[in-house]
Amino acid sequence: MTGGRTALLLLDYQVALCEEGPHLRMPPLAEQVRERExxxxxxxxxxxxxxxxxxxAHVRLAFDPTYVLRTNRLVRFDAYPDQCAMLADSPEAQIVEALAPAEGEPVVDKGCVDPFxxxxxxxxxxxxxxxxxVLGGVATNLVVESAARHASDSGLQVTVVEDMCASFRPDLHEFSIQHLMxxxxxxxxxxxxxxxx
Structure with missing residues (x-):
């Protein structure tokens, strides 16, 4: 495909974002994840x-109990400390079982949208x-797009796997995939x- 080594970056495939159940935080996103398989x-x-x-490498949104390392300080991110949500050790912050890291695969915790x-x-x-x-994750127009922008500006070649991605609405996914990625x-x-x- 290209010179040099290739890395697969699995972005935010977390219980709270992808799985129906008691720890789900974003039902519209999980619905698109399910519908798009x-x-x-x-x-x-x-x-x-x-x-x-x-x-x-696996990337996830996960916080320590102080939330001081949360780099995104926008109001919409205030819900995480306010609700003590997405703590690193909590069930909701874990990577879904089907994509669980194998031995030797690093897990990167981030405090914002961009994994870098x-x-x-x-x-x-x-x-x-x-x-x-090679990028896949949820949501398409958030973490995947941020990763693609940052990686390409950093000199990396980028491939986005369209059917490994989903967003909160089909039109958000399609616009990002067709016009931005x-x-x-x-x-x-x-x-x-x-x-x-």
């Missing part, structure tokens, strides 16, 4: 990435010789990506 597409890509020895802000992720990718990142990298599907490995 996002988790099953991500499972296939994850299995293939492990087979070809890509670096796999306030985290060692970019430095870790550089240290591992990564020049190409192509400015920062290539867009593909799970099957196309696996076929090209």
């Amino acid at each position: 996002v988790i099953s597409h991500a499972e296939k890509v994850l299995a293939s990435a492990r087979e070809v020895d890509w670096l796999v 802000v306030g985290t060692p992720l970019l430095l870790a990718l550089a240290a591992e010789g990564v020049q190409h990142v 192509p400015m920062f990298g290539s867009v593909t599907t799970a099957d196309e990506l696996i076929g090209a490995m």
Whole structure:
């Protein structure tokens, strides 16, 4: 696909965002995840990435009890400390079981939308010789788009796997995929990506 090592970045596939049940925080997003079969597409890509020895990194929104490391200080993020939500050890902050990290796969905790802000992720990718990142996650127009923008501006090649992503509404996903993501990298599907490995 490209020179250098490839990393699969799995972004915010968390119980509170993706799974129906007592810990769900965003029902519209979880509904789109289910309707688009996002988790099953991500499972296939994850299995293939492990087979070809890509670096796999998991990113999640997770806080320590002080919330001081929360880098996003917008009002909409105030709900997390106000409700003591998405604490790192809480059930809601965990990565969904189907995509659980394997031994040796790092988990990066972030305090904002962008997975590179306030985290060692970019430095870790550089240290591992990564020049190409493959992205999937929720929500498309938030963490995935932020990651694509930041990665491309940092000199990385970017591939977004469209059917590994979902947003709160189909139109938000489609606009991001069709009009914005192509400015920062290539867009593909799970099957196309696996076929090209």
